[in-house]
Amino acid sequence: MLLQEATRGAHPLSGSIAEWVWLIPLLPFIGFLINGWLSITSAAHVGPKDPSAAGHDPAGHGDDHGHDSGGGAHGDDRHAVARHKYAGLVSVIGPAVLLLSFGLTVAIFMAMLGVSREAPFVRTLFSWIPAGDLHVDAALQVDPLSMVMTLVVTGVGTLIHLFSVGYMQDDPGYPRYFAYLNLFVSFMLVLVLGASYPVLFVGWEGVGLCSYLLIGFWFTDKANADAGKKAFIVNRIGDFGFLVAMFLMFANFGVLDFLGVAAAAPGAGFNSPLVTWICLFLFLGCAGKSAQIPLYVWLPDAMAGPTPVSALIHAATMVTAGVYLIARSAFLFSLAPVAQLTVAFVGALTALFAATIGLKQWDIKRVLAYSTVSQLGYMFVGVGVGAYTAGIFHLVTHAFFKALLFLGSGSVIFAMHRAYHATHNHDDAQDMRNMGGLRRYMPVTFILMWIATLAIAGIPVFAGFFSKDEILGAVFARTHESTLSQVSWLGIPGGSLLYLIYAMGLAAALLTAIYMTRMMLYTFHGPNRSGEKEQSHLAEAPWIMTGPLVVLGLLSLFGGWLNLPALLPIGPVGTLEHWLEPVVGSATNAVTGGPHEAAHSTELVLIGAAVAIAALGIIIALVRLKPERLVPAAQAPEEQGLERVLLHKYYVDELYDRVIVRPTVWISRNVLATGVDEGIIDKLLVTWVGTGIPRLFGWFGSRLQSGQVGTYAWVLLIGVIAVLGAFTFR
């Protein structure tokens, strides 16, 4: 405490605008209160109802996916739509609070540019948990890492809020949507700005709650409500790991704020079991939140929410919280090479596994969902091998191009749904087999999505190339002369494992290029398969939706400039690395043993290999896939063999259902409900103990009540003597 106070007093940012950092999460919270209030007060007039029923003839909406995400898309002029009576007000408040937060973040960022950033600036608001030895302040931390995250969250968040105005405006639950969205951003900012693990955890749980609320936004459809529950429950498993890690930290270090743990952790010793376990439990939390094997299953189902939600929560911000947590805990992870190798290997496995599933999905959002899981795996490879900057770099560029891809798919679905709506067609507006040739109808979306696709595939000069290449380069560099190469992981030498991870990363890059090109081919190229009547209704989305897309497109194009490699000095080199150096620099050096330049020739070969693989993927997809041969979903034949396995996602959901869900339900019903609850608690404890013992005492007491005054007098006398005796001989 004293130390902190002293640091704070001396910090160059104290007294500056950074003192107002608490306003950054508070502003969206105010937005949440206003929008939530508007939503509640008018709930009686426009209650949440099936979005596809609004303005639709109720005669039939047969398909399941139609109302999944197309709910926002019934903004057709020819139909009466149930636009909320406060929609105009909400459209201003929702994005405005975000824009203010973004402005404040930029101001604090500017203030940081001019001063020394060696020590983080901690803004203590009040004492939150003063309980014995445990002392936790409600404190926010301004340092380079939290600033990068805050800029991404508020910046990309603002764009997605603007897009939402166009996408969701005609939804009956419009204020509720923005209330949830604002609340999400507020919690996300608490998560990235918190100065201790418990404060971070508040944000962590809060974003989980908002994720649940927004996945099940159209809750009248049971599939959506189930998807929300699935996300929430799977995340609880991860949160258990996070909690255990915090308990271990408190039990052994006695503190929970980042500065305190960073100071105490080296005392536990390098590669000690304690630090390894803390890191592994933290990673369990990350695997839940960031959808890594084995807890990734909730993310594809989370696509049941509105598409801007998928872009904001399930691609750009919340799911990257796990990567942020590991970068934030770099001081711990660099002490635990075994845990680091676990993180990197699980990340690589997830990247490859999810990419294979992405190859055969027909739902455009599911392709992007598995792509997100896969890219998150990449980020974990980065932070896992101690290349924290590379991991965060990929997090940032991924936020740009994946938000663009999701919003682009949102605008495609919007157009598709609008066309289907106009013609009363009830086909699936998200199935790529029903699309095709959309480049003629939506040229802006088409160009921007190709930019994002080239970025995610890793084609040079686009953002994803630099970040992905930096991760793979770091993995390769760690195979020699690093702490990771000197330990063995489950009997495998660390160096060999890193080569394997590198190979898996390359393979995933190949698959990424293939499935992304496939998605673009089937959506935008070839003939249109949506139907004769529908074609005349296909059109570009309004400017409020394409505007944010253009900004994200520019970011996806130039995002790589944030951290250029020394090999390609087309601008300032290593900006992000330099910026994050005070936070993760020493932790990175602890893994690599100090900065040492790799031979430029090796680096060139690595970059060449990565680019060749990405290009190969795109070429394979272009040559092998024929969008002309696709038939609409309704007429498509059943897939066979491996394709079928991939379409059903390796039957992992079914496996979990058989191995975990059903046994749990069975045990709950037959052991816990009938055995423990009805047998032990109801019968033994309630019936026997709960009624038997009071009855025994009651019988005994009633014997005392003889009705004889003489007996009472004797009891009274004995009592008086006993009391007097007790006082006398005390």
Added chain:
Amino acid sequence: MLAESLALSAVLFSIGAIGVLTRRNAIVIFMCVELMLNAVNLTFVALSKVYGMAGQVFVVFVMTVAAAEAAVGLAIIIAIFRHKQTVNLENINLLKG
């Protein structure tokens, strides 16, 4: 004088207590209770020699309460007699569990 007075009050109190415990007639028990009260009064008066006037003041209070108690108590006993034609407490045991 003090020791004798206290001894006398102890004897009186004991006689009263034994009477309450052993007798069955409500009137007798009632009188024994009065005996105990007066034994206590005697103690108060005796000890006020040593500790000051408070004891004597207290005696006045005790006598007042005893008078009130006698009035209520006798009234209850008369009511019981009218109801059961007896004041033997062994026969009065309606309040048992």
